Amino acid sequence: MEGKRELTREQKIKLIMGADFWTNYDADGRLYTFVVSDGPVGLRQPLDRTTTEQSDCIKSVAYPSVQMLSQTWDPVLAYEMGRSLGNDCIEQDVDILLGPGVNIKRLPTNGRNFEYFSEDPYVAGVFAREYIKGVQSKHVGTALKHFCCNNSETSRHWASMEVDERTLREIYLRPFEIACEAQPWTVMCSYNLVNGVRMSEHEKLYGVLRNEFGFDGMIMSDWEAVKDSEASMNAGLNWEMPYNEAHQREMLAKAEKLDEKKLDASAARVAALADKCEAESKMRRQDMTLQERRAVAQKIEEEGIVLLKNEGVLPLEAGKVFVTGAPAVRYYYGGGSSNVYPERDFEPLAEALAAEGVDAEYGESVWETNGHQSHLGNLKEAVLRAAQKDVTVLCVGEPNTCEYESTDRQQIRLSKEEEAAIHALAEASEKLVVVVYAGAAIDMSDWIGEADAVLWAGYGGEFVNRAVARVLTGKVNPSGKLTETFPFRLEDVPAENAYRDEAVMLYNEGLNVGYRYFDTFDVPVLFPFGFGLSYSKFVYRDICLEKSGKTVTVRFTIENISDADGKETAQVYVREVTKEVYRPYKELKAFRKIFIKAHECRTVELTLDERAFAYYSVAKDAWTVKPGVFEILVGVSVQQIMLKQKIVL
Helix, strand or coil: CCHHHCCCHHHHHHHCEECCCCEECCCCCCCCCCEEEECCCCCECECCCCCCCCCCECCECCCCCHHHHHCCCCHHHHHHHHHHHHHHHHHCCCCEECCCECCCCCCCCCCCHHHCCCCCHHHHHHHHHHHHHHHHCCCCEEEEEEECCCCCCCCCCCCEEECCHHHHHHHHCHHHHHHHHHCCCEEEECCCEECCEEHHHCHHHHHHHHHHCCCCCEEECCCCCCCCHHHHHHHCCCEECCCCHHHHHHHHHCHHHCCHHHHHHHHHHHHHHHHHHHHHHCCCCCCCCHHHHHHHHHHHHHHHCEEEEECCCCCCCCCEEEEECHHHCCCCCCECCCCCCECCCCCCHHHHHHHCCCEEEECCCEEEEECCEEEECCHHHHHHHHHCCCEEEEEEECCCCCCECCCCCCCCECCHHHHHHHHHHHHHCCCEEEEEECCCCCECCCCHHHCCEEEECCCCHHHHHHHHHHHHCCCCCCCCCCCCCECCCHHHCHHHHCCECCCEEECCCCCCCCHHHHHHCCCCCCECCCCCECCCCEEEEEEEEEEECCEEEEEEEEEECCCCCEEEEEEEEEEECCCCCCCCCCEEEEEEEEEECCCCEEEEEEEECHHHHCEEECCCCEEECCCCEEEEEEECCCCCEEEEEEEEC
8 A cells, every 4th residue: 555555454454344333443544534324214323423322313304215215216306315315414424324225125024125125126226326326426425235135134144045146136136236337435235144155255246246237336344244354354345344342353363364465455445435535525515405305305205105095085175084093193114223313393194184274183093003012092082083074094004113124024914903993993984094104015905995095105204294194185196106016915925935944045936026926927916016096097008119229219108188287107017928038927127207287198208228128147147138029018007007019129
């Protein structure tokens, strides 16, 4: 190393390990001290950075979960959320934001699904890429995570994810590949093993990351993911977090026996990042006010809310509304490292509805949920009050005691008490609207037939109830669509039935993850991937395909035949008709969300590049397109295809 990088071997060893929980070792003043921070949906920083305290944290803008962001189907909003978070980081002197997470939603029970975008690798990759661009436009770095196959929290430090090469490439690595187009400053490895090798020591996959995906930044560990510091360094891990006294003492004791080239390479990566942070810090300028960042949070929730069912009750008309349920008066969010302490007071739903001109009042029914146990309040009184109103809005869901880092959900149904409340209020109410606040798929089969409308609010951040109120009243026309499949039952999901034991999780469903399974094998679902209702009605027509070399342009027309302006997300799927290897029936390869005024027509044009038609050939170790017949399908969900046409490549 030259100049200020002329470090001793001892300093290099300290450099490749964190100085504490949030910062790097500064080589005795020779390097800039950079600060990393949770989290992907709002900053989570302790008031005192010298401690590992996880509860005494700053207050920050609480954005909707990444799940809700993807349900907007608008990558521009991903960029804007990133830019807003970049401004938050500047305000708190944070150099690197620890996100986004792009792990695939293989299991509906994964405790961190709310932190991830989708079951589809293309959707996950595109949203992560734009999010990274937004954060880094403010000269603040990101940490793309968790590399890779962190698809379950069960025994996450010790379980080996057993995945075949093609599935690994097409499903689990693909979102990282797309996200790397944005050149994240860092990538964070996951806790788990992949095919028997711990990810902090996975030289082969680090090689794919660098040599194929073009990543040239620093690879860091997740916190306490390193079990063997020397093996991790030799594999290509650059920075171990957080500071571990025993690990550092061990490395210093065998300093002379360490591979000098490996040590130098990792130390150089950390030093280069410190230099980058120092240079970029001088260019940071806040360009969004607190109000503007709040507006982004509210906009994402408004566009990410999914209307799942509506039998004429929404939007609400004049009348008296009874609001009940725990999430109506308590903030619901996912727990763990993405936990944010909102900078504004929680807004109850009844108050948000009143602000929109609705005659609404709150009454207690389910008053607290802890894990999968709820406490019923005076449900008898709630039934009496509901019977005297025109509409009942019942809020249900899963708080941070159900969905959080380090553990998986035990089931995907609501608590028995909440289901009982739905049954009782459905019988008593003139009209029942159920609003669900949760971070992953919920089995609604026990009660959905009794509800007149169902609204998916997810984990909506600090403006969740304001956004819900605006959708319920029609001030916002719902346009969100699901980015994951909602099965009828947990048992219907093949990954849930896959082999697992104390050491191994076998991905024996292969490519059949999410809609790829349900669609290919024609298995009924509660709500399919891409589904979402609107107050508008759209029709599709006039598909046209144009081929230029290995690129196909898809054009079609969408008409809004209703009296309500609205937004529609068109989804383009590709099916290989003359295949030579197994392919799921169809796969999403492009999408576009557009605003269409009442009775207006819009032409949509989307481009499919060569990769849209390719599969990963293990025999050739390469992405491969077999010349033949492909079918292009345009749909409003994976199940509801509006247009299709074949093309020969």
